[in-house]
Amino acid sequence: MKFVIENLEILTLIMTKMENKEVVIGDFKPKRKFLNFVSAIGGTNVRLISNFAFIKGKILSGMLEGLKFKITICDEGTIKFEEVDTNVTDKAQLQRLLDDIESMDVTGYAQKFVIPLEFLDVDGNKCYLEVEHKKPIDVLRSLFEEEKPELSEKGFSILDELFSDRADEEAKCDIEEIQTEKDETDPKGNIVQSYIEDQFRKMNEEKIEELKKRITENEKESFRIKNDIRQSETKLKKLNEDIVVLENRLDGFNAKDEANGYVFYVSEEQKPKDAGLTDANREIADKIADIVGLKKDVLFTMLTQGFYKIHITEKGNINSEDVKISSDALNKIQSLVSDKESKISMVAPGEFEYRGDLTWHQIVNKLIRKGFEQDPEFEKHCESNSYKSHEEDCDCSDEKCGCDK
Numbered sequence: 001m002k003f004v005i006e007n008l009e010i011l012t013l014i015m016t017k018m019e020n021k022e023v024v025i026g027d028f029k030p031k032r033k034f035l036n037f038v039s040a041i042g043g044t045n046v047r048l049i050s051n052f053a054f055i056k057g058k059i060l061s062g063m064l065e066g067l068k069f070k071i072t073i074c075d076e077g078t079i080k081f082e083e084v085d086t087n088v089t090d091k092a093q094l095q096r097l098l099d100d101i102e103s104m105d106v107t108g109y110a111q112k113f114v115i116p117l118e119f120l121d122v123d124g125n126k127c128y129l130e131v132e133h134k135k136p137i138d139v140l141r142s143l144f145e146e147e148k149p150e151l152s153e154k155g156f157s158i159l160d161e162l163f164s165d166r167a168d169e170e171a172k173c174d175i176e177e178i179q180t181e182k183d184e185t186d187p188k189g190n191i192v193q194s195y196i197e198d199q200f201r202k203m204n205e206e207k208i209e210e211l212k213k214r215i216t217e218n219e220k221e222s223f224r225i226k227n228d229i230r231q232s233e234t235k236l237k238k239l240n241e242d243i244v245v246l247e248n249r250l251d252g253f254n255a256k257d258e259a260n261g262y263v264f265y266v267s268e269e270q271k272p273k274d275a276g277l278t279d280a281n282r283e284i285a286d287k288i289a290d291i292v293g294l295k296k297d298v299l300f301t302m303l304t305q306g307f308y309k310i311h312i313t314e315k316g317n318i319n320s321e322d323v324k325i326s327s328d329a330l331n332k333i334q335s336l337v338s339d340k341e342s343k344i345s346m347v348a349p350g351e352f353e354y355r356g357d358l359t360w361h362q363i364v365n366k367l368i369r370k371g372f373e374q375d376p377e378f379e380k381h382c383e384s385n386s387y388k389s390h391e392e393d394c395d396c397s398d399e400k401c402g403c404d405k
Contacts, residue, residue, distance in 0.1 A: 026072065026080040028080070028098055030098060032132060033077050033131065036130045037049070038129075039110075039121060039125055039126060054119060054120045055120065059117060059118065060097050060101075067088060068084040069083055070083075070084050113130065113133035117129065257370050259373055260332070262371075262373070263313060264372040265379050265382040266308055267382070310344075310351070311382045312333070313378065318381055322349075325349070332370040336356075342354070342356030342358070
């Protein structure tokens with residue numbers, strides 16, 4: 001008797017807590033009801049049920065790498081959908097992610113209908129979201145349950161004839177005549193088929209409107225992101241320009257490195273053979289830019305931009321063809337590249353090509369500050385324009401030339 005009384009007290013306490021349970025309403029209400037988060041223990045029929053779980057952002061979208069979300073199932077068919085430890089997304093983006101989750105086809109798991117996305121429970125174990133789902137046969141049955149067509153007296157008479165014991169040929173003929181008359185005179189003969197077609201038509205129209213709405217929302221989001229990218233690129237370009245200016249000013253304050261035992265020569269700006277694009281070449285470049293997704297102005301700059309040749313060699317070995325470059329000297333040459341747009345490459349032992357925003361004077365000043373030295377003999381060896389004879393350039397067509405010719 002005491003045991004029964006104690007159990008009744010416990011049961012009463014549980015019922016009281018259930019009655020006093022606070023109703024929690026979430027911020028979102030899915031069209032498809034979310035039931036539980038289910039995880040099955042391998043090799044057993046035991047299923048673990050929870051009303052909340054976590055999901056990694058990269059599973060929902062490649063742009064959400066590193067983010068984490070939590071879904072909590074609340075009362076009255078609502079849920080809480082929130083970002084954990086960060087605040088990158090807004091409510092509109094969360095609604096779009098929720099729409100993507102809802103639109104997925106269900107699959108079977110632990111005798112439940114679940115969304116095929118991997119969630120994590122509080123212990124980090126894999127679980128799945130169980131949702132309310134009706135089988136196609138149940139949907140079709142519900143259509144008939146909503147509106148039950150009634151048979152006319154002729155219909156009942158037909159059934160009586162079909163299930164009666166009369167089996168003579170005359171009865172069969174009567175049934176066929178009545179059925180034909182029904183098809184011709186009763187406008188409700190195809191009511192069931194018309195009702196089903198109407199329901200499917202409504203379902204298609206609703207789905208079409210839903211898809212149009214989602215396309216419009218995605219287009220707006222895409223436009224916003226593209227606009228953000230353009231603004232970021234403009235800001236990035238300005239920052240890179242400021243960096244170059246600040247680095248040049250810093251070089252002016254820094255002490256010059258000690259001589260590293262190498263001399264150098266920087267040529268005048270070299271232009272590609274076909275620096276000026278023809279209309280035909282420009283049209284081809286336009287098509288290439290569209291195919292590979294490059295910006296056309298960037299591609300044209302790459303095709304027409306000039307470059308500088310940089311020659312270095314050991315100070316006491318100017319005329320030698322066998323140029324040996326130390327790793328320290330090579331690193332200093334590579335340090336001329338200060339941004340992604342610049343590039344320096346070795347085309348031969350001791351010979352480099354620089355493409356970027358630095359001018360001839362800036363390259364020379366940087367090399368001097370890094371310990372490289374200028375040498376007139378090496379510049380002659382590299383066939384510098386500064387040492388070409390006047391006679392080589394003279395065509396003697398000018399009387400005021402003054403050359404010996």
